[in-house]
Amino acid sequence: xxxxxxxxxxxxxxxxxxxxxxxxxxxxxxxxxxxxxxxxxxxxxxxxxxxxxxxxxxxxxxxxxxxxxxxxxxxxxxxxxxxxxxxxxxxxxxxxxxxxxxxxxxxxxxxxxxxxxxxxxxxxxxxxxxxxxxxxxxxxxxxxxxxxxxxxxxxxxxxxxxxxxxxxxxxxxx
Numbered sequence: 001x002x003x004x005x006x007x008x009x010x011x012x013x014x015x016x017x018x019x020x021x022x023x024x025x026x027x028x029x030x031x032x033x034x035x036x037x038x039x040x041x042x043x044x045x046x047x048x049x050x051x052x053x054x055x056x057x058x059x060x061x062x063x064x065x066x067x068x069x070x071x072x073x074x075x076x077x078x079x080x081x082x083x084x085x086x087x088x089x090x091x092x093x094x095x096x097x098x099x100x101x102x103x104x105x106x107x108x109x110x111x112x113x114x115x116x117x118x119x120x121x122x123x124x125x126x127x128x129x130x131x132x133x134x135x136x137x138x139x140x141x142x143x144x145x146x147x148x149x150x151x152x153x154x155x156x157x158x159x160x161x162x163x164x165x166x167x168x169x170x171x172x173x174x
Contacts, residue, residue, distance in 0.1 A: 022152045038078035038087075046071025058107035065121060066100035072125055076132045079152075083139045091131075095124055115174035122167030129160040 049067030052060045073092040080087035102120050106112055136153035 018155060022155045025148075036078070038074055038081055042071045042074030042078060044071075045074055061107055062100055062103045065103045066096045069099040069121065069124055069128075070096040072128050076128050076135075079132045079135055083135065085135070085139060091128070095128065099124055113174045115170040118170035119167045119174070122163045122170060125163040126160050126167065129156045129163060132156045133160055 045067050049064045049069075049071060052064030052067060055061075055064075070092060073095045077087040077089060077092065099121055102117055106114065106117050133153045133156040136149050136156065139149075
C-alpha cells in the first residue's frame with residue numbers, strides 16, 4: 001500500500017509545479033493582466049514548505065505542511081486576480097491554519113493515525129484546486145484566452161483528481 005501512497009504524492013508535487021508554470025505561461029501570453037506576483041509567491045511558499053519537510057523535527061513538519069497548503073492557496077488567489085475577480089483571501093489563512101493545526105496536534109499533542117492527517121491535507125488541497133479549476137473553466141474572460149484558460153483549468157483538474165485519489169488511498173490505509 002505504501003507504494004501506491006507515495007507515488008500520488010510525487011505526482012502531486014509535479015502537478016503543482018506544472019500548474020504554477022502553466023499559470024505563469026497564461027499570464028505571459030495575456031499581459032498586462034494581474035496575477036504573476038501572487039503565483040510566484042505561491043510557488044516560492046510551496047518550495048519553502050517542501051524544504052522544511054526535509055527536516056526531521058516535528059515543528060518543521062508543522063510549518064512545512066502549512067507553507068505547502070499556503071502556496072497552493074496563493075496559486076488559487078492568483079487565478080482569481082488574473083480573471084479580475086475578488087479573491088477569497090480568507091482561504092489562505094484558513095487553509096494554513098487547518099493543516100497547521102492538524103499537523104501540530106498530531107506531532108505535539110497526541111499522535112493519531114498519520115493516514116488521516118494525509119487525508120485531511122488532501123481534502124483541503126482538493127477543494128482549493130477544484131475551486132481554481134471551476135473558476136478558470138467558467139469565469140469571465142475574453143474569447144482569445146479561452147484555450148489557454150481551459151488548458152490551465154485541466155492542469156488544476158488533474159491535480160484535483162490526484163489529491164482526491166491520494167486522500168482516498170490514505171483513508172483506505174488507515
